[in-house]
Amino acid sequence: MQQYRNLTQQERAALEARHCTAENWDNVLVAEDFTPEYVSDVKFSGRVKIGSQHREFDQPGGFKVHSGIYSARLFNCTIGNDVYIDRVHNYIANYTIGDNAFIENTNLIVTDGETTFGNGVSISVMNEGGGREIPIFDGLSAHLAYILALYRHDRELIAAIQGMIDEYVQSRRATVGVIGNGVRIINCGTIKNVYIGDCATLMGVSKLRNGSINSNSHAPVHLGSGVKCTDFILSSGVDITDSTLVSNCFIGQGTVMGKHYSALDSLFFANCQGFHGEATAIFAGPYTVSHHKSSLLIAGMFSFLNAGSGSNQSNHMYKLGPIHQGIAERGSKTTSDSYLLWPARIGAFTLVMGRHTKHSDTSDLPFSYLIENATESYLVPAVNLRSVGTIRDAQKWPKRDNRKDPVHLDQINFNLLSPYTIQKMMRGVDVLRRLSQLAGGNNEVYSYQNCKIRNSSLQKGIDLYNMAITKFLGNSLISRLDKDELQTLDDMHRLLRPTTPCGSGEWVDLSGLIAPQGEVDRLIADIKQGNITLSGIQERFVEMHSNYYEYEWTWAYDKLMKIWDKPLEEVDRDDVKRMVCEWKDAVVTLDRMLYNDAKKEFDLNAKTGFGVDGDESVKSRDFESVRGRFDSNPFVCEVLNHIDRKTKLGDAMIGRLDRMR
Secondary structure, eight states: OOOEEEOOHHHHHHHHHTTOEESOGGGEEEETTOOGGGEEEEEEEEEEEEOOOOOEEEOGGGOEEESEEEEEEEEEEEEOTTOEEEEEEEEEEEEEEOTTOEEEEEEEEEOOSSBOTTTTOEEEOSOTTSSSEEEOOTTOOHHHHHHHHHOTTOHHHHHHHHHHHHHHHHHTOBSSEEEOTTOEEESOOEEEEEEEOTTOEEESOOEEEEEEEOOOSSSOOEEOTTOEEEEEEEOTTOEEOTTOEEEEEEEOTTOEEESSOEEEEEEEOTTOEEESSEEESOEEOTTOEEOSTTOEEESEEESSOEEOTTOEEEOOOSSSOSOOOEEEOTTOEEOTTOEEESSEEEOTTOEEESEEOSOOBOTTSOSOEEEEETTEEEEETTGGGGOHHHHHHHHHHHHTOOOOOSSOSSOOOOOSSSHHHHHHHHHHHHHHHHHHHHTTTOOSEEEETTEEEEHHHHHHHHHHHHHHHHHHHHHHHHHHHTTSOOOSHHHHHHHHSOSOSTTOSOEEEETTEEEEHHHHHHHHHHHHTTOOOHHHHHHHHHHHHHTHHHHHHHHHHHHHHHHHTSOGGGOOHHHHHHHHHHHHHHHHHHHHHHHHHHHGGGSTGGGTTSSTTSOHHHHHHHHHHHHOOGGGOHHHHHHHHHHHHHHHHHHHHHHHHHTOO
C-alpha cells in the first residue's frame, strides 16, 4: 500500500518557486521519494496525495514527456505513481487517479456530490411510454435484461430482481470517482461523475456525464473525438468514435459505434455495431448491426439483426402516442428501405423486404421471406433454409466475436438449428398443413396472421421444414452415438438414454442464450424465493449455456422416441439406421440447394457491369479477376466438402451400427 508523508520545508519552497500554491500545505501529502522537479504551476486545495514520478511517456514522433503534474488545479485527489497531468484548463476534483495514467489538455474532471456512476439509471426500452424499464448496472447481461423486459406480468419476480440491483447500486454510491491504471485522457472536454476503468483511452471526447467505463487490461475501452455520453454504462472492449451520441444507454462488451450514430434509451449487448443511423428505445441483443444512414431502429427487440439501409419502424399510430412495440427474433434481416409498423413479431431468421403495415406475427414460421406485394404482406415459409446468406451469417458470427475480456456477461449460442428453432418449425408444419386442410388444398393463396401465403410456397415450406427437422434430429443422434464405444445394442441404448431430465418441453431464446423454459422457470422460482444473488443469477446463465448440448439431447431424444413410437429398450439398429439415412438425404438435399443458390452469384445477371469496354469474353475475365471462379469459391468448396464429410459420417455410423453384436 502506498505510503505518504508531509512535504518538507525545502519541498514547499521549491514548489512555490515553481508557481505552485496551496490552501493548506499540510493537506498535500507525497510519496517517500517525491521530488518537486516534476510539479509546476499547480494549485492545490482540499486533501491531495501524490505518488512517485519516475516514468517517461513516449509520444508520437519520438517526443518524450516525464511523469508529473503541470498547469493544473487539484481538489481532493489521490494521484498514483508515474502519472502525467498537464494543461487541465478548469480543474480535477474528487478523483483517485491510478498508476501510469496520462491526462493532457482537458477541461474538467469532477465528481460532484454522491453518485452511482450510471448504475441504477432506468431505461425505457421497447415502449417509450414506460412499462418495461430496465435499471442498468455494471453486470447487466442480455438474459437478465430479457427477463426484466418481458416478464413484467410477474410482479414478484421483477420486484425481487429490482431489489438486488438496488442493493448493488447502493454499493457503488460514492463521492470520489476513479480513473484507473494506465488510463489516457487527451484533448477532452467535461468529464463529470464518471468511473473510468483501467487502460481506457479517451481521445477528444466532448462530454461524459454520470456513467461507468468498465475498461480493463484485457479489453480496453476506446472513446474518440466528439463523443458525448450521458447516463450510461460502457462494458469492456467498447469502441465509440466519430461524434457518436449516447444517452440513457447500456453498451455491451465488444460493441462498436461510430460515424455520428445516435442512441437514446436503449440497451446494446455483446458485439453490436451502430454506424450513421439512429436507435431509440430498443433492446439490441447480441450482434444487432446497423451500418447505414437513414436507418432507424425504434421500440423493438432484436438480436443477430442486420438492418439494411433506410430500414425503419414506427411505434405509434397517432392515437395514444409511441406505445407500440415489435420483436424481430434472432437472425432477422431487413433490406434497404424496409418498413415495419409495430406491433408486429417477425420469426427467427426471416428476411423482411418492403413495407409492412398489417401487424403480422410470423414467429411460428421461421427462416421465411416477408415480402411486400402492393399493399399486402406475402410470406414465403422456410425459404431462408436454402439461402447461402443465412449460412454465411451463421459462420461469420463466431469469427466476429470482439470480446477480449475473459469474463463474458452474455452467453451466446450461435446455432442456426436448435430446439428453439426446430420447435417453431414443427409448429410451422402443423400451421401450414392446417391451412391447407381447412381450405381443401385448392386455394391459390392462404391468409395467416395478416399475411398471404401462396399454395406453392406452402407446400415447399412443409418440405423444407421437414428436412431441417430431420437434419437437426440426425445431427443430435449421431453426435450422441459418437460419444463412446458402440459395440452392442446395450451400448446403443446406454448412449441414447439422456443424462438429465432438463431440456424436454419448450425452449426459449433469452436474447442469445438458448435454454429450456423449465430451467428458466427454476431460476425464476429461486429468485422469487430469495435463494440467489445477482452473481448467482449470472452463474446460472453460464451453467445453462455450458449444459446446452446435454439439454438439447434430452429434447431431441423425446422427439425421436415419438417418431419411433416404442420404448427405448425396443429401439433396434434398423430404427437408428433409418434415421441416419433420412438425415444423410436431408443434409445433402439442403446442401445442394445452397450450392444452387450460390451459383446465382455467378450467373450472367451477376456479371452485369463487368468488362465495361469489352465483349462477353472480357466481361467473364473481368468478373473472374474480381470475384473468382464459382468452382474455386471458398464457400462453394466448403458446401461440397460438407456434403462429402456428412456423407462419410453417415456411412461410417451405419457401418458401426451394422457391426454391433
